[in-house]
Amino acid sequence: MSRALVWLLLLLIAPSWSAAESGRTIRVAEHAGVPPLDPADHAWTRAAATRVALYPQATAPGGPGGAVLPVEARALRGAGRLAVRLAWPDAHENAAAPLATHRFADAVAVQFAPAGKTLPYVGMGEPGQPVQIWFWRAGQPAQRLAGQGFGSLARSPDAAPEARARRTAGGWEVVLRGEAGARPGAAIAFAAWDGAEDGRAGRKRLSAWQALDVRGGPSPTALGAEARSSGDPSRGARLYTEHGCVACHAPSVGLGPSLAQAGGIHWPGYLRRAILEPAAFRVPGYATAMPALPLQADEVEDLVAYLMSLH
Ligand code: HEC
Structure with a gap:
């Protein structure tokens, strides 16, 4: 049997996607006392660094498009506080200036989903499944926002997080620190806006939900079926064409x-x-609705496996 054929067979029998393998986990390290706000503090070297890919938000008309943004995330917890340190490349510094309202600032957000059986829509949550957001914009104090779906974003009455940012040779290092979000079973996602691209509102890059792995919490795979798909991606690819998904979902359409x-x-x-x-x-922003299609359960699994292979 040729080596290529062996690989193909292995690929076909392997479970298509599992959260454990994809590494969608942010390990939270315990810190004695309040975690540091300074991105250069030595304590950060004790927190595991996770590389998270931020994708241009596809649902925003006129969105940034283009390349995936690699963000390095670390998290520390101590004295009832959670601190998240994000580092990412950004060639040009764009800060908010009171007199230059036509200019856009670099910004970053940390989004929290409460512990639950399912994860809310990653773009600002959904009705009945609210998300909390820590938002930092260069040159401004950090804010705390609450979202229950697109356009529902509001200032949260809870205490705003603290933030400190540092400009590096080719990017930003930002620490956001606050009270919520350290609960076991919660998930976290990141978003970034690039002022140089006129980044604002929906014109951003966004990560998938990452399971927060905290000491004493459930394992990230506790999300169960949310995190697993056992379908066959190549069958899914065929079904995707056969059932006419392309007719609506092709980017050109x-x-x-x-x-x-x-x-x-x-x-x-x-x-x-x-x-x-x-x-x-x-999903907000579309004139038509996604139709309910007559699909068998195994066909749905194959389609899910196929879609999970696209990134
Ligand atoms: C008639 C057009 C149409 C067809 C055919 C169609 N979809 Fe959709 N789909 C939509 C629209 C419009 C939305 C967004 C609005 C909504 O959620 O109702 C959507 C949303 C989705 C989403 C959520 C995407 C996101 O970014 O959150 C998925 C996944 C999806 N469709 C998969 C499929 C698959 C798989 C097929 C084929 C089996 C399919 N769709 C066929 C129109 C369609």
Whole structure:
């Protein structure tokens, strides 16, 4: 048997996607006392660094497009506080200036989903599944926001996080520190805006939910079916064409969101629900709705496995 054939067979029998393998986990290190706000503090070297890919938000018209942004994330917890340190490349510093309202600033956000069986829509949560957001914009104090879906973003009455930023040779290092978000079972996601690209609102790059791995908390795989898909991606690719998904979802058509990077941004559970019960959550910004299609359970799994392979 040729080596290529062996590989192909291995690929076909391997479970398509599992959260444990994809490394969608942020390990939170314990810190004695309040974690440092200074991105250059030595304590940060004790927190595991995770590389997280931020994808251009496909659902925003006129969104940034282009390349994936690699962000390095670290987290420390101590004295009832969680601190998250994000480092990412950004060639030009763009800070908010009171007199230059036409200019846009570099910004970053940390989004928290409460512990639950399912994960909310990663773009600002959804009705009934609220998310908390820590938001930092260069040159301004950090804010705390609450979202229950696109356009529902509001200042949160809870205490704002603290933030400190440092400009490096080719990018930013920012620490955000606050009270919430350290609960076991919670998930965390990141977003970044580049002022040089006129980044604002939906014109951002966004990561998938990452399971927060805290001491004493459930293992990140406790998300169960949310985190697993056992379908066959190559069958899924065929079904994708046969069932006419392309007719709406091809980026050139634009009747539905581009799914070209669906596996980088979403979890299997979200994709499964989007296909099986499209009415459960409506992705904002589209004139038409996702139709409920007559699919067998195994066909749905194959489609999910195929979409998870796209990133
Ligand atoms: C008639 C057009 C149409 C067809 C055909 C269609 N979709 Fe959709 N789909 C949409 C629209 C519009 C949305 C966004 C609005 C909504 O959620 O209702 C969407 C949303 C989705 C989402 C959520 C995407 C996100 O970014 O959150 C997934 C996943 C999806 N569709 C998968 C599929 C699959 C798989 C097929 C084929 C089996 C398919 N769609 C066929 C129009 C379509």
